[in-house]
Amino acid sequence: MCSQTLSRVAVAALLALSAGWSQAEAPLCTLGRKQSPIDIVAPVRQKLPALDFQYREVPLKIANDGHTARVRFSKAGVLKIGHESYTLQQFHFHTPGGDRIAGEEFPMAAHLLHKSASGQLLAVVVLFRLGRENPALAALWPRIPLKADGDHLVAGVSVSAAQLLPAQRGYYRYPGSLTASPCTEGVTWLVLKTPLELSAEQLKSWRARFADNMRSPQPLQGRVVQEGS
Numbered sequence: 001m002c003s004q005t006l007s008r009v010a011v012a013a014l015l016a017l018s019a020g021w022s023q024a025e026a027p028l029c030t031l032g033r034k035q036s037p038i039d040i041v042a043p044v045r046q047k048l049p050a051l052d053f054q055y056r057e058v059p060l061k062i063a064n065d066g067h068t069a070r071v072r073f074s075k076a077g078v079l080k081i082g083h084e085s086y087t088l089q090q091f092h093f094h095t096p097g098g099d100r101i102a103g104e105e106f107p108m109a110a111h112l113l114h115k116s117a118s119g120q121l122l123a124v125v126v127l128f129r130l131g132r133e134n135p136a137l138a139a140l141w142p143r144i145p146l147k148a149d150g151d152h153l154v155a156g157v158s159v160s161a162a163q164l165l166p167a168q169r170g171y172y173r174y175p176g177s178l179t180a181s182p183c184t185e186g187v188t189w190l191v192l193k194t195p196l197e198l199s200a201e202q203l204k205s206w207r208a209r210f211a212d213n214m215r216s217p218q219p220l221q222g223r224v225v226q227e228g229s
Contacts, residue, residue, distance in 0.1 A: 005039040011186075018205075020182055025181045025183075026181045026183055027085075027187065028177075028182060028183045028184070029062075029180075029181055029182070029183035031172055032177060032183055032185055032225075033185075033221040033222075034175050034176055034177055034185045034221065034223060035049070035176065035177045035183060035185070035221075036098070036099070036123075036176030036177045036187065036189055036218065037097075037098035037099040037100070037125075037176070037179060037189075037214070037215070037217050037218065037219035038066060038099060038100075038174065038176070038180070038217050038220055038221075038223075038225070039099075039100040039101075039102075039103060039217040039219055040099065040100065040101050040160060040172050040174075040191065040225050041098035041102055041103065042128060042174055043105035043225040043226065044224055044225065044226055044227060045226075045227050045228075046092070046227065046228060047227075047228070048171070048173060048218050048226060048227075048228030049081050049216040050081075050169065050229075051079060051081060051124075051171060051190070052079065052080040052081070052180075053077070053079055053162060053165060054077045054078050054079070054080060054162075054167075055076060055077035055078075055079075055088060055160050055161045055162040056076060056077045056160060057076065057123075057158045057159065057160040058073060058074070058076045058119050058158060058159065058160070059153060059154070059157070059158055059159075060143065060153070060154040060157040060158060060159040061073070061074075061151050061152070061153050061154075062084060062140070062144060062145065062151070062152055062154060063145065063150055063151045063152065064144050064145040064146070064147065064148050065148050066148035067210060067211075067213045068092045068093050068094065068111075068210060068213055069092060069093060069140065069144045069210075070090055070091075070092040071090060071091050071140070071159060072089070072090040072151060072160075073088050073089060073090055073161070076088050076161065077160075077161070077182065078114075078162070079124065081124070081224075083088075084116060085115035085116065085117070085124045086115060086116050086120070087112060087114060087117075088112065088113075088114055088117055088161055089113045090112075090113050090114045090165055091110050091111060091113065091161055091164065092110070092111055092113075092122060093108060093109070093110050093111075093206070094108065094109045094111060094179070094213055094214040095107060095108050095203075095207065095210070095212045095213065095214065096108070096109075096112075096115075096205065096214055097109035097124055097125075097127045097128065097214070098125070098179060098214040098217070099127070099189070099217070101127075101172075101191075101226055104169075104191070106127040106128055106129060106195060107129070107198075107203055108127075108128040108130075108171055108198060108206070109125050109126060109127050109128065109214070110125070110126040110128070110164050110202060111123050111124070111125060112124040112125075112126065112161055112164065112186035115214045120186075120188065121186070121187045121188070121191065122187070122188040122189075123187060123188070123189050123190070124171075124190045124192065125189065125190065125191040125192060126164050126165065126166070126192050126195075127191070127195040127196070128195055128196050128197065128198045129193070129195045129196075130197070130198065130199070130200055130203065131197030131198070132197045133198070133199040133200070133201070133202060134196060134197055134199070134202060136161075136163040136164050137170060137198055137202050138157075138202070139163075140159075140208070141202065141205055143157065144190060144209065154182070164196070165192070166192060166194040166195070166196055167194070168193070168194040169192065169194075170192070170193040170194065170227075170228055170229050171190045171191060171192050171193055171227075171228055172190070172193065172225050172226065172227050173188065173189065173190050173191075173226045173227075173228065174189050174223055174224075174225045175187075175188065175189070175227070176188075176189040176227070178215075179215055180215065184227040193227075
């Protein structure tokens with residue numbers, strides 16, 4: 001199978017994954033050697049290019065897919081990394097956070113999913129610690145649809161994924177996979193080093209609606225995790 005076909009398959013799998021976790025586990029989920037998430041314990045410092053988030057505000061389109069809340073975008077901006085450009089596709093949430101830093105488990109993560117013109121998939125991970133109420137989540141939670149019945153365009157409400165980004169943009173980078181079946185590999189993972197906060201009440205409200213939806217950290221299998229400033 002050619003790389004372009006693989007890219008199309010991976011993109012289709014990613015979109016299917018964002019719509020639900022109903023597939024049986026694929027063999028790659030247990031046999032793969034570049035699986036996500038991971039525990040970041042020995043990153044190698046590198047001079048990585050800065051992350052240039054060029055997101056813009058667009059009408060809010062939000063769905064409850066039965067497993068998470070998903071905000072999908074059209075023309076909501078790009079992430080530029082050096083000479084590469086990745087178009088923002090959507091973001092959704094996981095509990096627990098999945099990726100760990102030096103063994104620390106985070107109660108929640110937001111995954112911001114991107115795709116390059118060549119079909120390369122890239123996930124930006126924003127981790128959350130318990131603390132103060134998060135304004136972006138406070139605006140989103142009441143607008144999550146009650147039923148798993150597709151996308152809802154919320155009249156008069158706009159959103160920008162920039163609202164989910166910390167002020168400091170240092171990150172870890174590693175080669176990984178989709179986090180649920182078919183666990184397709186070849187996905188670039190960028191884990192932002194600075195967590196955001198959410199309140200205990202916000203986490204409780206989320207868990208009243210959605211069961212945990214993230215697998216445990218997977219073996220590193222010799223991969224090198226790069227750390228940028």
